[in-house]
Amino acid sequence: MGIAVLLKQVPDTTAKISVSGDRVDETAVSKWSMSPYDEYALEAALQLKEAGGGDIVAITCGPIRATKMLTDAAAVGVDNLILIQDEGVTDSTHVQSLLAAAVKRSGSDVVLCGKQAADTNGGSTGPGVSHLIGAACVGMISEVYAEGDGFIALRASPTGNERVEVSRPCLFTFDKGATELRRPNVRGIMMAKKKQIETVTSDDLGVAIGTSSVSLQSHSPPPVKPPGQKFEGADSVPVVVAKLRDEANVI
Amino acid sequence: MAYEALDFYDIDSLLTDEERMVRDMVRDWVDEKILPNIEKACHDGVFPDEWRVDLGEMGILGAPLEGYGCPGLSYIAYGLICQELERGDSGVRSFASVQGSLAMYPIWDFGSEEQKNHYLPKMTTGEWIGCFGLTEPDYGSNPGDMITRAEDKGDYYLLNGAKMWITNGTIADLAVVWAKLDGVIRGFIVEKDDPGFTAPEMTGKHSLKASVTSELVFQDCKIPKDRMLPHVKGLKGPFSCLNNARYGISWGAVGAAQSCFSSAREYALSRIQFDHPIASFQLVQNKLAWMLREITKAQLLAYHLGKKKDEGTWIPEHISLAKMNNVDIALDVARMARDIHGANGILDEYPVMRHMANLESVKTYEGTHDIHNLILGRYITGIQAFTRES
Numbered sequence: 001m002g003i004a005v006l007l008k009q010v011p012d013t014t015a016k017i018s019v020s021g022d023r024v025d026e027t028a029v030s031k032w033s034m035s036p037y038d039e040y041a042l043e044a045a046l047q048l049k050e051a052g053g054g055d056i057v058a059i060t061c062g063p064i065r066a067t068k069m070l071t072d073a074a075a076v077g078v079d080n081l082i083l084i085q086d087e088g089v090t091d092s093t094h095v096q097s098l099l100a101a102a103v104k105r106s107g108s109d110v111v112l113c114g115k116q117a118a119d120t121n122g123g124s125t126g127p128g129v130s131h132l133i134g135a136a137c138v139g140m141i142s143e144v145y146a147e148g149d150g151f152i153a154l155r156a157s158p159t160g161n162e163r164v165e166v167s168r169p170c171l172f173t174f175d176k177g178a179t180e181l182r183r184p185n186v187r188g189i190m191m192a193k194k195k196q197i198e199t200v201t202s203d204d205l206g207v208a209i210g211t212s213s214v215s216l217q218s219h220s221p222p223p224v225k226p227p228g229q230k231f232e233g234a235d236s237v238p239v240v241v242a243k244l245r246d247e248a249n250v251i
Numbered sequence: 252m253a254y255e256a257l258d259f260y261d262i263d264s265l266l267t268d269e270e271r272m273v274r275d276m277v278r279d280w281v282d283e284k285i286l287p288n289i290e291k292a293c294h295d296g297v298f299p300d301e302w303r304v305d306l307g308e309m310g311i312l313g314a315p316l317e318g319y320g321c322p323g324l325s326y327i328a329y330g331l332i333c334q335e336l337e338r339g340d341s342g343v344r345s346f347a348s349v350q351g352s353l354a355m356y357p358i359w360d361f362g363s364e365e366q367k368n369h370y371l372p373k374m375t376t377g378e379w380i381g382c383f384g385l386t387e388p389d390y391g392s393n394p395g396d397m398i399t400r401a402e403d404k405g406d407y408y409l410l411n412g413a414k415m416w417i418t419n420g421t422i423a424d425l426a427v428v429w430a431k432l433d434g435v436i437r438g439f440i441v442e443k444d445d446p447g448f449t450a451p452e453m454t455g456k457h458s459l460k461a462s463v464t465s466e467l468v469f470q471d472c473k474i475p476k477d478r479m480l481p482h483v484k485g486l487k488g489p490f491s492c493l494n495n496a497r498y499g500i501s502w503g504a505v506g507a508a509q510s511c512f513s514s515a516r517e518y519a520l521s522r523i524q525f526d527h528p529i530a531s532f533q534l535v536q537n538k539l540a541w542m543l544r545e546i547t548k549a550q551l552l553a554y555h556l557g558k559k560k561d562e563g564t565w566i567p568e569h570i571s572l573a574k575m576n577n578v579d580i581a582l583d584v585a586r587m588a589r590d591i592h593g594a595n596g597i598l599d600e601y602p603v604m605r606h607m608a609n610l611e612s613v614k615t616y617e618g619t620h621d622i623h624n625l626i627l628g629r630y631i632t633g634i635q636a637f638t639r640e641s
Contacts, residue, residue: 184276190322190323192272
């Protein structure tokens with residue numbers, strides 16, 4: 001069994017994001033991390049491997065700096081690392097084509113990824129890739145384990161928990177998982193250091209990147225919050241109550 | 252807010268990927284396990300056993316030692332581990348220093364093959380805790396005059412004497428004890444169940460409260476013949492261990508200082524007095540600038556010393572300078588940070604008073620501040636000033 005896990009390096013959730021011109025200024029991002037939902041997917045992949053064997057390949061489509069994230073993944077137990085050079089691709093369908101081609105080439109028949117990336121929150125990668133590789137897609141799950149030739153995935157729903165049975169090939173997208181990504185140890189770090197990262201291009205994968213059907217117009221920072229209002233004295237009570245009722249709609 | 256360590260001169264860029272990964276691993280662990288629990292551990296006066304398990308699982312105990320299951324990391328990586336642990340608490344770093352540099356190191360360097368194979372694999376995983384017995388109630392800076400004696404009784408050695416201020420003593424599975432055999436200092440491995448050996452805990456500390464400190468008492472303590480470290484005689488044995496531990500402390504002190512700086516900066520920016528954040532006042536800025544200046548210098552000392560350790564071009568005096576200076580400035584940084592926090596600085600909501608109290612111990616143990624100055628004085632002048640004789 002080959003397990004593929006799709007990872008994306010995003011600005012750390014604690015990093016300050018600044019917009020310069022009409023784009024997020026990536027050079028101003030102080031810390032890049034693995035997207036949190038991808039971390040849950042990676043932990044689930046490691047648990048699948050522990051339970052049933054098989055090699056894990058971690059695949060990312062991104063710039064060179066993403067190699068750090070791949071090495072971090074190797075430190076917790078990923079076997080093979082693939083960096084698809086993004087060549088400035090911003091169109092999510094292109095990213096999906098590249099990832100799908102790399103998954104196919106790896107021969108993996110189960111794919112795990114986060115339900116959405118913490119930077120774009122697009123949520124299209126998992127379903128898109130599953131479509132391209134002809135795999136069933138089970139989205140927003142919190143847990144997965146192998147049963148027979150297939151898998152059982154658990155998903156929280158407003159009315160309770162769903163257990164979804166699925167056969168291979170399949171793709172799972174992770175919501176907040178049951179287990180946080182494990183911490184590496186020194187042994188893992190030393191092994192990760194020796195691990196080669198295979199860097200491939202769209203040509204290597206035989207994917208023709210045509211013109212984009214989608215283009216990103218601009219980024220803008222969230223609107224500045226209006227300043228708070230201050231009321232003093234008992235006389236202001238009716239005003240405050242009225243505002244809470246009519247403007248804030250909280251009473 | 253995620254912790255951003257002060258790194259004004261970008262020491263980070265000098266590290267290898269492996270060193271950075273090890274540092275980040277320990278940093279994350281400290282954020283997750285130490286910081287939320289340290290005040291309770293200090294209040295209860297315990298070193299939680301879970302921390303021992305985690306340190307073993309991370310694989311950082313005995314960091315720079317190679318073979319016998321040990322990590323084999325660089326001395327820079329070992330320094331970074333100490334820095335991150337002490338950013339959490341000096342007591343946690345003390346645990347790791349004692350286990351790695353004071354208990355594992357002498358077995359690794361001076362032990363027999365059998366001793367190394369028997370003890371080191373279980374010590375690097377944290378399964379067995381070690382401690383180090385050199386200091387005695389009446390002999391601290393002057394260990395050469397120790398009273399603890401070993402006698403060769405043919406089939407076994409008989410130990411008599413007492414050690415004091417022993418980190419990890421009560422929780423240790425084994426102690427590396429320095430005692431005089433026929434007037435010569437030798438190292439002995441004493442196991443916790445050896446007859447005649449007890450390790451009562453010392454209580455009432457205002458410092459290193461999450462670290463276990465003990466006495467070791469040997470009353471006709473019988474130990475098998477194969478427990479003496481065969482390959483070292485004299486003070487060279489314990490001093491070699493102390494060199495490694497002191498090296499780690501020079502990094503650890505930087506971690507404690509970074510923690511205090513970070514807290515002071517944040518506090519100064521958010522605390523409003525006279526309608527402005529106190530960070531906007533010149534006297535406060537002067538203090539923060541002084542902290543940044545001294546921490547940056549201490550980082551460079553520690554880093555360069557680490558390089559010399561890795562290259563093997565160091566001398567013990569280099570370590571004395573770094574231990575003495577870095578702990579000294581860290582203690583001053585902690586006091587200044589407490590001052591910037593005003594009354595809030597005495598609360599356990601902030602780490603500064605805890606670091607300050609810890610660093611008072613760190614200033615004294617592993618060679619007092621003054622002893623390190625005397626070591627440097629002897630280096631400079633060629634004249635020893637430890638005693639009036641000679």
